[in-house]
Amino acid sequence: MTLTWLDEPTVDALRAGLRVVAPKLADGAIVTRGLEASDDPQWCTASAVVDDRFVVKFAWAEPPAQRIRHQVRVLNALRTSAPGLPLPEVVAASDSPAMLVTRRTPASPFFGVRHLITPADPEVARDLATVLAVLHNPAVLKSVSEAIGPLPEPAAHATTDTLRARLGPLIRPGQRDRVLSWCDWTDDILAAPARTVLVHGDFHGDNHLWDRDSLRLRLVIDLETAGTGEPEFDLRCLPGDCGIPLFTATLTQYEQLSGTKLDIDRIMAWHLRTVLGDALWRAEAGVPLPDHRTPAEWVDDLDARFTALSTFDRP
Structure with a gap:
């Protein structure tokens, strides 16, 4: 699948992405972390907590979108090769737009x-x-x-x-x-x-x-x-x-x-x-x-x- 990312670092853009990746979360309560404009595409990335139960990682430039896709692939591979590792539970993931949704763990x-x-x-x-x-x-x-x-x-x-x-x-x-x-x-x-x-x-x-x-x-x-x-x-x-x-x-x-x-x-x-x-x-x-x-x-x-x-x- 073609790799894409959000158009801009806004909550509205995140909601639009969630409607594609995890529709049930799109209208939830969103608390963002690190949602700031950056002149360096390397750091055009942030995360958000949705409804206090899910963590979403997303990007609005290619380098962090590539890292998100890489992390999804690593997590999927480790589920099989190292099942004992305490890794996040993947709820949803996508390449277009690049997004990773995991279940939040109280820790x-x-x-x-x-x-x-x-x-x-x-x-x-x-x-x-x-x-x-x-x-x-x-x-x-x-x-x-x-x-x-x-x-x-x-x-x-x-x-x-x-x-x-x-x-x-x-x-x-x-x-x-x-x-x-x-x-x-x-x-x-x-x-x-x-x-x-x-x-x-x-x-x-x-x-x-x-x-x-x-x-x-x-x-x-x-x-x-x-x-x-x-x-x-x-x-x-x-x-x-x-x-x-x-x-x-x-x-x-x-x-x-x-x-x-x-x-x-x-x-x-x-x-x-x-x-x-x-x-x-x-x-x-x-x-x-x-x-x-x-x-x-x-x-x-x-x-x-x-x-x-x-x-x-x-x-």
Whole structure:
């Protein structure tokens, strides 16, 4: 089917699309999220909650429409190849217009419950490790690839060359040599080949949802950048999102469940590119960092994580 998308970022356009994709929802109560005009077609996308029971993802440009179609295909393939994964229930999906409707699950993003979780909580670590170990099973990559064809390769926010060239003015002078040496180290670490698996591609704390009472993982969402990569790439957000004790507990559980070793240096190399890349684009775009601090303070955080990991002993 030909891929199309909405004409404009309006609720009226969304209702018109729903009349094609899910007619019973077209006249429901709609609460939009991220419905803003953008000069960059890459970000012409948003979501909405309908009648407090359904989540709709939609686009008004081709790049995000392609991502929606890709996510639908990945979800359909994973239903067969990894039925144990806690994935959204697809209610309706379409290429024309590109739209994905899933059933809403009462749950909170990890960032919304992180303050309730004790460091190195074994059940939380096991839940995180389990979904990643299942996703990274080589048989899952084989099955998904056979179902939907060639897969993209997700990338970190910025290259080390970009960080070397542009981050310096945003941090303290005394930090610049440290960042340059980190970039050199990252290049050396990631130059070696790694295993290839199916990766989520964007496994940060807004993309795994948790029950606030039991503190158990309920849902993994937003697989629109799922593709081929190394397992370490998918763990790159955990040192910052979880803190080092929970990150290392998750790493240990993952290795026990999967029977494979993870390279902590590779995780931290990807972590560095992701954290500093995020700080760079936000600062240059005039967008506040999520915790409303500065790129220099994020460099301090990275330094503290590297120091904490230097004393980590594998079981």
